[in-house]
Every structure is written in structure tokens, then in C-alpha cells.
Amino acid sequence: MVARRLDDITSFDPAESYEFTNNEIDGNCYRRLVAPDPDDARRLVGDVAAAWDAAPDGSRFTFHLRPDVTFATGRPVTADDAAFSLARVVRLDRAPGFIIRQFGWTADNVDRLIRAEDARTLVLDVPRPAAAGYVLHCLSANAGSIVDRDTVRAHAVGDDLGRGWLARHTAGAGPYRLTAFEASDHVTLERNPHAAGPARMARIVLRHVPDPSAQRLLLARGDVDIARDLTADQLAGLAGDPRFSLVSAAQATSLYVAMNQAHALLRAPDMIAALKWAIDYDGIAAWLTPRTWDVCQSFLPSCLPGAIGDRPYHHDPDRARALLARVGVARGTPVTLDFATAAPSADIAQVIQANLAAIGLAVTLIPGDQRQVITRTRQRRHQLALMGWGADYFDPNSNAQAFCENPDDGEDGPLKIVAWRSHYRDPALDAASRAAGRETDEARRLADYAALQRRFMATAPFVMLLQQNAVAALGPGVAGLRLGALPDFTRYGTITRH
The missing domain is CATH 3.40.190.10 (Periplasmic binding protein-like II)
Structure with a gap:
């Protein structure tokens, strides 16, 4: 039972x-x-x-x-x-x-x-x-x-x-x-x-x-x-x-913050970097999600083929504030964060709100049930959104396509998934992801995905937070x-x- x-x-x-x-x-x-x-x-x-x-x-x-x-x-x-x-x-x-x-x-x-x-x-x-x-x-x-x-x-x-x-x-x-x-x-x-x-x-x-x-x-x-x-x-x-007894397994499911590129405030590279340095990743994992979610800063969770496991960011509010100053963002600048009220998103959203307040951003939380939040992001009506994503199949192409590819940002675009939903379009990253998917040499393909992950971490408007662990109690x-x-x-x- x-x-x-x-x-x-x-x-x-x-x-x-x-x-x-x-x-x-x-x-x-x-x-x-x-x-x-x-x-x-x-x-x-x-x-x-x-x-x-x-x-x-x-x-x-x-x-x-x-x-x-x-x-x-x-x-x-x-x-x-x-x-x-x-x-x-x-x-x-x-x-x-x-x-x-x-x-x-x-x-x-x-x-x-x-x-x-x-x-x-x-x-x-x-x-x-x-x-x-x-x-x-x-x-x-x-x-x-x-x-x-x-x-x-x-x-x-x-x-x-x-x-x-x-x-x-x-x-x-x-x-x-x-x-x-x-x-x-x-x-x-x-x-x-x-x-x-x-x-x-x-x-x-x-x-x-x-x-x-x-x-x-x-x-x-x-x-x-x-x-x-x-x-x-x-x-x-x-x-x-x-x-x-407890049994667990790393999951191909990620939790991340999306920055909608339709908003000029969120397009500046220094703003994108500031948010990545502002978050207390280890604090969230240790205090809010022990056993159930671990820090993962790549679009490929560690269990997927080709995952690199790099962690280039840590909680550094001073560095984040300096980046915001270079952009000219005034203290108290407002921004909204959509999130689902189900655990652990609600608690994580509050930590993100506090982390961003510490660097000068005034975050208004917009709670909703999972269906409501997904609908808002699919309609591209969010500014920031705390979202989850699970791989559709067990190959790096699944998540690379979702996060990196957006060949047409119009309303009739063929890929209405993660990148499209935040108006994120980087033609060079898109092309690199497609090329990796076509590469027939397996070693070269995995090397291509490693390079793709590092470029994504450095530039993409997504703060990759955590990877889920499934845990069952017996x-x-x-x-x-x-x-x-x-x-x-x-x-x-x-x-x-x-």
C-alpha cells in the first residue's frame, strides 16, 4: 500500500x-x-x-x-x-x-x-x-x-x-x-x-x-x-x-527563476548577473529543502548525461549591489515574482524576496496555484517567475532545447517552452544547441553540451537554483x-x- x-x-x-x-x-x-x-x-x-x-x-x-x-x-x-x-x-x-x-x-x-x-x-x-x-x-x-x-x-x-x-x-x-x-x-x-x-x-x-x-x-x-x-x-x-527507512534518487527536475526579457529592467547583463549573485543557494538547500532539493546551477541536473555540475555562483550581496549600481538601478526599484503556493516554492519565494531586498530590489510576491502560474508564464505575463521544469526524456537535448532554443519569438513560434516563455532569444546559443542535437559523435556531442551549459550559466536570464531528489519513506x-x-x-x- x-x-x-x-x-x-x-x-x-x-x-x-x-x-x-x-x-x-x-x-x-x-x-x-x-x-x-x-x-x-x-x-x-x-x-x-x-x-x-x-x-x-x-x-x-x-x-x-x-x-x-x-x-x-x-x-x-x-x-x-x-x-x-x-x-x-x-x-x-x-x-x-x-x-x-x-x-x-x-x-x-x-x-x-x-x-x-x-x-x-x-x-x-x-x-x-x-x-x-x-x-x-x-x-x-x-x-x-x-x-x-x-x-x-x-x-x-x-x-x-x-x-x-x-x-x-x-x-x-x-x-x-x-x-x-x-x-x-x-x-x-x-x-x-x-x-x-x-x-x-x-x-x-x-x-x-x-x-x-x-x-x-x-x-x-x-x-x-x-x-x-x-x-x-x-x-x-x-x-x-x-x-x-528512506530511499532517494536524484531527479531530472529543476527549480529556477525566469527573468522575462520583455521587461527592459531585466535585460541588462549586469542585472541578470546581479540576481545570480544575490541568491543564497546553500541557505535555501540547507534550511528549506534538506534531502529533497540540492543546489544545481545548470539546466542539466546531475543525473542527466552530459551534466557538468559547475557552481559558478554563490551568495554575494555586495557583488550583486555593485552590478546593480553599474546598471543605474535605484534602491527600491519594484519587480514582481510569480510562484506556486505548493511546498517548497512558497518558502523559497520568501527567501528570494529577502535576498533581492538586500541588494535594493522591492519584490512583490504573486502567489497562485500551479496551474495559474504556468498559465501566466505561458502567456508571458510575468516579470520574475519561480518555476519547475522536468526533462521530457533522458537526454541532454531535452533541456538544452527547452532553455536555449527559441528560433521564433513571435506568438506563433514553434517552440513555446522555457526560452520562448521569457522572450529569451540568443541566436548563437540557439544554433549551438541545435548543432549539438545533430552531432552524431557521442563524445563530441557531450563536449558540445558542456560548453553550452557554461555559456548559458554566464549569460542566460535564468537563475538555476535546485535539483529535486525524490525521497520515499518505507x-x-x-x-x-x-x-x-x-x-x-x-x-x-x-x-x-x-
């Missing part, structure tokens, strides 16, 4: 699932061609694929499938299932579809370019060649999950390719299968009896318990075995109690939960209870 928030679930269809909880469920009900090594997510290992070959120029990938992977129906997984699954993501083109479509596959060419040569051999011809690691990391994403072609076709309605049915069911070869779901109440998973290496626990039940205090009480009473959303203070209290006799760097990398199959 697991207590956690479940109110973000929209669909369990891997071609549509884009939220934390449903991705985590899918990660335990489906398998992909390749998957992250449980001991080092930056390293990929075969999952359904026993081996693969990649053309040196990234134009073709050939996967050789294992013979012992079986769907929950008892039918073996074949290359036809894998080809159908990837083509289905391309055709449906839902929110996560871009992860697969970005390599040039379309509804018109996908049947020709992604095909089964026989039951155990899958060939992918890539219209937009890229580094092998880039393509493989995207295939390891939830959108790369392999569905049971026969089951999905049997439940298709019209041309929905089974989308309606898969929203509330699973058809995978993972260690579990979804057997019950009630929105904002519970999810029940039962062991897939045909899975290779079956799960240790016969059933996993996730209960929607949004209040961390209620989760803590249920854990103490033994009413749940695992609590997933406890606060830093609650975790500190459990750390000294031998009855409980009750007496419970062990084996493996938290992942992305939600769909978390594994339930090794959980035991004595």
Missing part, C-alpha cells in the same frame, strides 16, 4: 501519458526496446532488445529482440508489436509524440521506415540522423513503450488505435498490469503472471493521499507501507527512527523500492515486505 498524490493522472496510454503518476505506472506495466541501467540511469541496457546495431551516421538502427518477453495475455512480444507501437505514437501525435517524431517519422513514412524484418528483428531508418545515444534515450522514454498490438486493435474504436481503452487499461509486458483505477482515489496493479522475472509483490495499491501529514500518520499506524510525498521536516523526523519490513531519475524509471517489481 502506497500513499501519494494521484490527482495528475490523465491517461495510461503510453502514446498520451505525460504526467508524473501515470508515467510511473506505465514504467511498471510496459517494457521498451532499451531501458536505463537501474544502477546508473545514464547508461542504457537492453530491455526487450537483447542487442542492437547502429549505423555510424545514425541513419539506421537494427534491434534484435529477446525471445522470452511476454505480454500479460501470455503472447510473446514480437518486432511487429514494437513497430506497431512506435508507429502508433507517430500517428496519434499526442503530447509525448514529439519525442519519437522529432527524428523525422511521420504518418506518411512511418510504415516504410519502422518495420519488422522478422519476428525478432526490428529496423528503424531515421530520416533525421542523430547520435545513437540521443535516439536510444528517446526510445527509452515512456512513449517508447511496446503495447500488445492484438489487444489494442481488439479494443480500437474507429480510428482511435485503442486510445480510449488504453486511457484506463494497460496492454504491456512489464511486471505488473493495471486492474483498477478511480480518479483521485486509487490505482491497483497486479502481478503479470507471464512476465520474465516476475514481481516480488502480488499486488500494489496506490492511494490518493494529498496531505503529507496524513501520509505520515498512515505510515506510523501501519495503514500504508510507503509514503511518497513527505516534507523535509517529516523526513528528518523519520531518519532517526530505526523502524523506518515502513517496517518494507524494502526494495527503486526510485528513478524520471517517474517512469521507478520500479515496483523489487519491493518486498516481511
